[in-house]
């Protein structure tokens with residue numbers, strides 16, 4: 001299935017999507033690329049994020065960006081593109097080899113720490129960065145990665161969404177993509193009164209934990225929300241979305257919304273929401289971030305018992 005990604009008109013994209021049809025899904029292109037948008041301002045975490053990117057905030061002992069990259073690699077992703085902005089160099093440095101640090105650790109016999117760094121090292125040339133000079137919205141951030149995406153399907157991981165699960169969340173999505181050859185987004189139920197904070201699905205047929213996506217609305221008021229199923233920060237998308245993003249239409253919050261561009265692909269390629277197995281933590285929000293610290297620490301054999309013991313001191317508050 002050789003599909004146009006961008007460069008042609010959106011009418012071309014429609015026609016090619018319509019032509020690809022479900023019956024050609026045996027020609028599904030492998031999923032090897034991921035885009036990590038990290039150019040947001042992180043205003044909800046000021047002052048912590050004044051000089052440090054939000055995505056470098058650690059949950060227990062690992063920065064959010066590292067969780068996202070580890071999850072993507074577990075799903076077979078080999079090529080990464082970080083969409084960065086001003087003040088984000090720590091994110092790029094994080095994936096470099098720290099020669100002096102490694103030499104010092106080796107000299108001092110700190111083998112465990114050294115092994116930890118080496119295990120996480122990225123293959124040379126596997127990470128590229130592009131710049132989003134002005135944070136005009138998630139859709140605009142993805143459009144900035146258009147040359148990296150080319151004609152290939154790609155994953156998007158928002159590092160401030162963290163998922164604690166048996167099977168890595170993106171792997172669950174990649175399995176559905178392999179089966180359908182279409183767009184797949186991870187979805188979860190949110191309280192009805194909070195639909196105005198999320199991208200919300202209008203759903204069609206459901207089969208097990210998969211739901212057909214019939215419509216998408218960004219941040220609808222609860223009275224207008226077609227369901228309480230919300231998209232979380234994990235996507236597998238066909239490259240045609242770039243053609244729709246190129247229109248640069250402004251949506252909710254006057255931002256270029258990814259949800260709006262995705263909505264334009266509905267009906268022309270398979271589009272599913274996956275009620276993934278696992279728990280999602282919105283680490284862009286203080287309460288979600290604090291809950292993630294506790295949940296991830298409790299799940300760790302080396303820390304769980306001690307954390308469980310000290311939490312008892314706070315349960316009567």
Ligand code: UTP
Pocket residue numbers: 037038039040041042043044045054083132134135136137138140141158159160284
């Ligand atoms: P958020 O909506 O959480 O925005 O972005 P934010 O700026 O990071 O945080 P707040 O709301 O000011 O506290 C979701 C994801 O999209 C990226 C962010 O970096 C984050 O990973 N993003 C958002 C961009 O890369 N560019 C944008 O223009 C907007």
